[in-house]
Amino acid sequence: xxxxxxxxxxxxxxxxxxxxKNGEVLFSDDSEEFPAFIKAAYKHFETDYSKFFKMDNLSxxxxxxxxxxxxxxxEENTALxxxxxxxxxxxxxxxxxxxxxxSGAYASPAVFVYTLPNIxxxxxxxxxxxxxxxxxxxxxEFNPHLLSDYANDLLETGQANExxxxxxxxxxxxxxxxxxxIAKKGLLPFDTGELTKLYRTK
Amino acid sequence: xxxxxLELKEKIIEQLNLEDVSVDEIADTDPLFGEGLxxxxxxALELIVMLDKDYGIxxxxxxxxxxxxxxxxxMAAYITANRTN
Amino acid sequence: xxxxxxxxxxxxxxxxxxxxxxxxxIKNEVSGLSLVDDSKILPNPFxxxxxxxxxxxxxxxxxxxxxxxxxxxQILLVSLANTLKESGLELTDKVGLIVSTTKGNIDVLDAxxxxxxxxxxxxxxxxxxxxxxxxxxxxxxxxxxxxxxxLALAVAKRFIHQxxxxxxxxxxxxxxxxxxxxxxxxxxxxxxxxxxxxxKTRAGINIGEVGCSVLVTKDEDHxxxxxxxxxxxxxxNDANHISGPSRTGEGLYRSVVSAMNxxxxxxxxxxxxxxxxxxTMFNDEMEAIAFNRANLQNTPLNSLKGYFGHTLGASGLxxxxxxMYSLHSNTLFASLGFQxxxxxxxxxxxxxxxxxxxxxxxxxASGFGGCNTAAIFQKVNS
Numbered sequence: 001x002x003x004x005x006x007x008x009x010x011x012x013x014x015x016x017x018x019x020x021k022n023g024e025v026l027f028s029d030d031s032e033e034f035p036a037f038i039k040a041a042y043k044h045f046e047t048d049y050s051k052f053f054k055m056d057n058l059s060x061x062x063x064x065x066x067x068x069x070x071x072x073x074x075e076e077n078t079a080l081x082x083x084x085x086x087x088x089x090x091x092x093x094x095x096x097x098x099x100x101x102x103s104g105a106y107a108s109p110a111v112f113v114y115t116l117p118n119i120x121x122x123x124x125x126x127x128x129x130x131x132x133x134x135x136x137x138x139x140x141e142f143n144p145h146l147l148s149d150y151a152n153d154l155l156e157t158g159q160a161n162e163x164x165x166x167x168x169x170x171x172x173x174x175x176x177x178x179x180x181x182i183a184k185k186g187l188l189p190f191d192t193g194e195l196t197k198l199y200r201t202k
Numbered sequence: 203x204x205x206x207x208l209e210l211k212e213k214i215i216e217q218l219n220l221e222d223v224s225v226d227e228i229a230d231t232d233p234l235f236g237e238g239l240x241x242x243x244x245x246a247l248e249l250i251v252m253l254d255k256d257y258g259i260x261x262x263x264x265x266x267x268x269x270x271x272x273x274x275x276x277m278a279a280y281i282t283a284n285r286t287n
Numbered sequence: 288x289x290x291x292x293x294x295x296x297x298x299x300x301x302x303x304x305x306x307x308x309x310x311x312x313i314k315n316e317v318s319g320l321s322l323v324d325d326s327k328i329l330p331n332p333f334x335x336x337x338x339x340x341x342x343x344x345x346x347x348x349x350x351x352x353x354x355x356x357x358x359x360x361q362i363l364l365v366s367l368a369n370t371l372k373e374s375g376l377e378l379t380d381k382v383g384l385i386v387s388t389t390k391g392n393i394d395v396l397d398a399x400x401x402x403x404x405x406x407x408x409x410x411x412x413x414x415x416x417x418x419x420x421x422x423x424x425x426x427x428x429x430x431x432x433x434x435x436x437x438l439a440l441a442v443a444k445r446f447i448h449q450x451x452x453x454x455x456x457x458x459x460x461x462x463x464x465x466x467x468x469x470x471x472x473x474x475x476x477x478x479x480x481x482x483x484x485x486x487k488t489r490a491g492i493n494i495g496e497v498g499c500s501v502l503v504t505k506d507e508d509h510x511x512x513x514x515x516x517x518x519x520x521x522x523x524n525d526a527n528h529i530s531g532p533s534r535t536g537e538g539l540y541r542s543v544v545s546a547m548n549x550x551x552x553x554x555x556x557x558x559x560x561x562x563x564x565x566x567t568m569f570n571d572e573m574e575a576i577a578f579n580r581a582n583l584q585n586t587p588l589n590s591l592k593g594y595f596g597h598t599l600g601a602s603g604l605x606x607x608x609x610x611m612y613s614l615h616s617n618t619l620f621a622s623l624g625f626q627x628x629x630x631x632x633x634x635x636x637x638x639x640x641x642x643x644x645x646x647x648x649x650x651x652a653s654g655f656g657g658c659n660t661a662a663i664f665q666k667v668n669s
Contacts, residue, residue, distance in 0.1 A: 133524075
């Protein structure tokens with residue numbers, strides 16, 4: 001189903017050691033581990049934001065994806081509608097390990113605060129000064145139909161002027177992000193078939 | 203005391219994920235919050251956990267933290283006076 | 288815009304297994320909080336409101352389950368089964384399902400849990416609810432910190448508005464667990480006594496648990512006496528800090544103003560505010576600032592945390608359902624635990640159950656990640 005009024009303004013893919021924008025590879029790195037990969041990406045994009053290093057893996061992934069798409073963003077009313085399958089389980093397991101430690105259970109507030117999937121949207125909102133709606137959905141897999149319905153409603157009712165949508169998943173060392181901005185004007189038609197195609201192009 | 207101060211600096215850098223900050227860059231009298239190292243409220247909570255876990259000090263009132271965590275000097279003095287391990 | 292309503296509803300709580308049991312207790316200013324001594328959750332006793340497992344098991348067995356379900360799944364299934372039955376709706380391809388939760392089956396991460404760790408995936412939890420009742424559509428799980436429960440109503444509205452569904456069942460719940468309590472404890476956020484929202488002597492949160500559910504529908508033929516219409520809703524981030532409430536109440540203020548604009552009403556039209564009121568120092572202060580900026584300082588306001596504690600991903604829905612009964616019975620419920628105002632700006636806290644002709648209420652919630660949601664509801668049978 002296509003929505004004639006809106007377009008895909010830009011899109012970003014992060015997977016398999018590569019970061020691309022609108023189909024063009026901006027950065028690649030053969031670090032095996034995600035933390036080294038994402039840190040190299042942070043340096044590559046010359047991001048000067050020390051709080052990045054306090055974030056959990058999911059937030060780092062979403063944050064870098066948003067950097068790629070929102071760097072020169074001047075639309076304050078850009079809503080964030082993100083989704084994934086693993087929620088914040090990577091950090092949940094860290095918190096669980098800390099409180100189950102037989103030698104002394106100490107919860108870390110800096111870990112606990114990231115045991116919610118929407119925190120990554122809070123980080124993006126702070127970075128880009130977005131006083132907009134944030135919604136985080138959990139699906140078994142990327143679901144462009146439901147996300148598109150949701151984005152359409154935000155745009156049609158004027159609750160947002162643009163929407164940063166997509167999929168940002170981090171689980172057991174594996175990462176997968178596909179973020180895109182829906183706006184009045186853009187590169188491609190806002191179409192769930194198009195989104196599925198772009199998502200599958202790794 | 204200077205050993206403790208070095209230990210605190212290392213722990214702060216490690217546990218609060220201060221990237222690209224080295225031990226030499228933190229002076230004993232530098233403010234840890236606000237202008238200085240730029241620590242925030244979550245870091246303060248993390249330091250309260252550190253006091254308990256590593257030095258056996260439990261703060262009766264978390265607001266006490268504000269004074270204790272002013273600088274490496276104040277932290278070291280408080281730990282030396284109150285540590286139980 | 289088409290009218291969208293809240294209708295059949297259910298609350299599974301420490302008070303009982305229907306909305307009426309909770310509403311009656313609140314009317315009588317009876318707290319559901321009690322001292323819980325469970326060292327598996329926290330070393331020291333803590334105040335909470337828990338759903339009694341014996342009664343839950345009994346209610347759940349009546350649904351004739353064919354396999355083992357986790358405690359949270361049982362709570363959600365018992366609540367939703369009741370709402371589904373009352374509604375009498377057939378589950379066609381125009382009926383959606385939204386599950387609102389922050390942590391879902393997080394207790395299965397504990398090594399002692401008899402359930403597989405995979406059960407912690409929220410889509411697994413959603414799938415269990417969807418298949419138990421045979422929903423034709425894929426479940427939508429919303430996990431957006433402490434605004435989830437009220438945001439879920441906005442989400443349901445949007446999918447109906449987009450014509451994907453005619454009716455949406457929203458079910459919400461979170462458990463009282465070691466995972467959650469140790470976390471809030473590390474934030475120095477737990478009160479050792481029953482919580483006192485907006486009070487001078489407030490000392491933090493109690494965490495409680497409920498499961499609740501509601502039918503969101505566009506169909507006027509499926510309404511109940513306490514039904515309300517959603518006339519405005521908005522969510523705005525503080526863009527300030529991931530855990531600390533904004534010092535200016537920015538996101539909450541913007542949410543409230545935007546929801547009022549959508550509803551096309553002024554502040555004076557709001558009869559009652561069902562606020563978030565967790566009873567932490569910073570949250571309640573932030574709310575007071577935001578409500579004053581929105582010119583709502585004289586509007587009667589309560590927090591229901593003194594009855595249930597903070598029920599996390601369920602709280603926004605739970606408190607909306609109570610608000611529906613508040614309008615229907617033209618009764619303002621007391622903000623339990625409050626004695627003397629302890630925020631820097633004036634607020635009109637409801638100190639005892641009071642009769643008041645009411646037609647419109649505002650529900651707000653705020654959470655980690657800087658999120659805020661405001662929703663405005665209008666009585667249908669006025």
